[in-house]
Amino acid sequence: SQKIEQNSEALNIQEGKTATLTCNYTNYSPAYLQWYRQDPGRGPVFLLLIRENEKEKRKERLKVTFDTTLKQSLFHITASQPADSATYLCALGDKIIFGKGTRLHILP
Amino acid sequence: EAGVAQSPRYKIIEKRQSVAFWCNPISGHATLYWYQQILGQGPKLLIQFQNNGVVDDSQLPKDRFSAERLKGVDSTLKIQPAKLEDSAVYLCASSLDPGGVNEQFFGPGTRLTVL
Structure with missing residues (x-):
């Protein structure tokens, strides 16, 4: 069955x-992968989507990479701020x- | 633009009781999703609708859970009878185009506690 792992709990x-942040997956070849942010008591909020034929996607201070050979996506936040504190989900x-x-x- | 609305926000029931959750997606969104999120876990898809038809309900415990989306707009999710392990946040989400690749917009969720 498909399995998805995010590298650390915190x-x-x-x-x-x-x-x-790292997202690894097995037994699956997704056509795309998404990253969401979730704050306590709230629903997830979409951040970025990357397709299998894209190596990298950027949005302001956010960057996502997608390596279909390694079956891994990396999510980067540059110049991080306390307001970036949240739970980040890959899908x-x-x-x-x-x-x-x-x-x-x-x-801080 | 109004977001995805859900009610109630909180519900406490005893095991073996019934409960229903309501979701109103963003206007014009064809696809509606119900997720179950247990504390410390990611959301788990229960059912996906495209307009008023079911696309995927493979992870819906059909012996106790049911969902409908009448007229392709609002949706209700029902649990009957509830078990202790059903305690979770139930999230509703919608997306614009079922045929394409679209971001999902989530509602605030309904936190269910089963005692």
Whole structure:
């Protein structure tokens, strides 16, 4: 069965540094992959979508990469701010499988 | 643009009771999703509708869960009877075009506690 793993449950990063979150998957070849942000008590909010034929996607301070050979996506937040603290979820394309998420804490 | 609306926001029931959740998607969105999110987990897809037809309900526990989307707009999710393990947040989401690749817009969720 398809499996999706996000590298760590929690990640602490110093303000101003780059935060890098990892999403690995097995037994599946998604046509696209999405990243969402979820704050406590709220529903997920869409951030970025990357297709299998795209290596990299950027949006302001966010960058996503997609390596279909490694079956891995990396999500980067540059110049991180305390307001970036949240849980970040990756989701595999048309099967709509979400990972558990990584809780990111940006330390002032 | 109004977002996805869900009600109630919170519900506490005893096991073996019934409960229903309501969702109103963003106007014009063809696809509607119901997810179950247990504390500390990612959302798990329960059912996906395209207009008023079911696209995927493979993970819906059909012995106790049911969902409908009449007229291709609002949707209700029902649990009857509830079990302790049904305690979770139930999220509704919608997306614009079922044939394409679109972001999902999520509602705030309904937090269900089964005692």
